[in-house]
Amino acid sequence: MTAIERPAVRPANPHFSSGPCAKRPGWTIKNLENALVGRSHRSKPGKARLADAIEKTRSVLGVPADYRIGIVPASDTGAVEMALWSLLGARGVDLLAWESFGEGWVSDVVKQLKLKDARTLKADYGKLPDLGQINFDNDVVFTWNGTTSGVRVPNGDWIPADRKGLTICDATSAAFAQDLAWPKLDVVTFSWQKVLGGEAAHGMLILSPRAVERLESYTPAWPMPKIFRMTKGGKLIEGIFKGETINTPSMIAVEDYLDALDWAASIGGLKSLIGRADANAAVIAEWADRTPWVDFLAEKVDTRSNTSVCLKVVDPDVTALSDDDQAAFAKKIADLLDKEGVANDIAGYRDAPAGLRIWAGATIEVSDMRALMPWLDWAYAQAKASLKAAA
Incomplete structure (x- = not known):
C-alpha cells in the first residue's frame, strides 16, 4: 500500500x-475554586448545591416536573443496581442485552437476585434484539445506548x-446527547463522567410517578443494603431527591458537574x-464511508x-487473522495514536469485538474530530506495514 505521511x-x-x-x-481547574470543600454536604449551603445540581439536571434534560x-453513589452502576434491587420481583422481567453492560444487568438479575420469572432477549454486538418480542406486562431493563457496541435504540416508539x-x-452514554422519550421511561440512570465530562463516582437516578408507586407498594423478598434503601415505613425518602444524599458526595465533583x-x-x-x-458522529461517518x-x-x-x-x-488481510491477532492490530492503531x-x-x-471506540459526545470539538480522521489512516498504514513485515 502507498505510504501515508504523518498528518500536519x-x-x-x-x-x-x-x-x-x-x-x-x-x-480549567480554576472552575472548581468555589467548591464547598471542608463543609458538610448536609449543611445548608451543601444541600443547596446538591439541590441546584438536581434542578439544573431537570432543566437541561427536560425531565418532567413530577419525576x-x-x-x-457508585456512578451509573450504583444507580442501576439501586433500581434493580429495589424495584424488581413484583412481576416478571424482560432483560435486553446487546453489549457488555446490558449483559452485566442480566447477570445481576439472574445470578444475584435469582429471579425465576426473568426472560433474556439478546443480540450480537452490532445488532439490537427484536424489540417486537418484548412483553410489556413485565418490567423491562435495557440500555438506551450500548456504550461498548455503539448501538442504540432508535427512539422510544x-x-x-x-x-x-x-x-x-x-x-x-445517551443522556445529554440523545433525545430520551421521558413518557416511556420509568427509571433512568446515568453518570456524570460521560456526555458532560464530569468527574466519576456519582450517579443519577430518575424515577417516574409509576416507579415511586412501585417503591411504596412493594417490598422485595431479599435484604436491602442500606446504600440502596429509598423508602422508610412504606414511603419514599423524599430527601434523597432534594439533595440529601444517601452517602457523602465529593463537593469538588459536585462543583464540576x-x-x-x-x-x-x-x-x-x-x-x-x-x-x-x-x-x-457525522465527521466519522463521512470518513468511514470513503x-x-x-x-x-x-x-x-x-x-x-x-x-x-x-x-x-x-x-x-486483517479479518483473516485470529481473533487475538485482530485485537492486537486494532490495539496497535490505538497505541500509535x-x-x-x-x-x-x-x-x-x-x-x-476487536476495533476502535471513539467518543463523539458534546464536549468534543468538531474541529478536533476532523483533525483526527487523517491520523486514523496514518496509524492504520503503520500497523499494516508492520503486519506485512512480520509475515
Whole structure:
C-alpha cells in the first residue's frame, strides 16, 4: 500500500476516551475554586448545591416536573443496581442485552437476585434484539445506548404508553446527547463522567410517578443494603431527591458537574448538546464511508450511536487473522495514536469485538474530530506495514 505521511494538523484535545470523557471546552481547574470543600454536604449551603445540581439536571434534560431526580453513589452502576434491587420481583422481567453492560444487568438479575420469572432477549454486538418480542406486562431493563457496541435504540416508539410493567433504562452514554422519550421511561440512570465530562463516582437516578408507586407498594423478598434503601415505613425518602444524599458526595465533583451544566445551558441546552454530538458522529461517518479498511460495528444507520462510536477493521488481510491477532492490530492503531498524543484511549472495549471506540459526545470539538480522521489512516498504514513485515 502507498505510504501515508504523518498528518500536519493534530487535534487540540486528544481526549477521545469513552469514559471518563473530555472536559467541556474551556475547562480549567480554576472552575472548581468555589467548591464547598471542608463543609458538610448536609449543611445548608451543601444541600443547596446538591439541590441546584438536581434542578439544573431537570432543566437541561427536560425531565418532567413530577419525576424525582436523586444523586446516588457508585456512578451509573450504583444507580442501576439501586433500581434493580429495589424495584424488581413484583412481576416478571424482560432483560435486553446487546453489549457488555446490558449483559452485566442480566447477570445481576439472574445470578444475584435469582429471579425465576426473568426472560433474556439478546443480540450480537452490532445488532439490537427484536424489540417486537418484548412483553410489556413485565418490567423491562435495557440500555438506551450500548456504550461498548455503539448501538442504540432508535427512539422510544417501541415502548407502549399503556404498559403494565416498569421500563428501567440505563442511559449513561445517551443522556445529554440523545433525545430520551421521558413518557416511556420509568427509571433512568446515568453518570456524570460521560456526555458532560464530569468527574466519576456519582450517579443519577430518575424515577417516574409509576416507579415511586412501585417503591411504596412493594417490598422485595431479599435484604436491602442500606446504600440502596429509598423508602422508610412504606414511603419514599423524599430527601434523597432534594439533595440529601444517601452517602457523602465529593463537593469538588459536585462543583464540576454544576460547571458542566452551566456550560450546557449557556450553549443552548439539550438541543445544542445533541447537535454537537451529531456533528462529531457525522465527521466519522463521512470518513468511514470513503475509507475501505473500516466500517461501523452497528449494522444499521438508525441504530448508530452518536457518542460511543465503535468501528471495526474490515481489511481482508486483517479479518483473516485470529481473533487475538485482530485485537492486537486494532490495539496497535490505538497505541500509535496515543504515543503521538493525538488520541488517548480509543481501543475497543475489552469484551467487544476487536476495533476502535471513539467518543463523539458534546464536549468534543468538531474541529478536533476532523483533525483526527487523517491520523486514523496514518496509524492504520503503520500497523499494516508492520503486519506485512512480520509475515
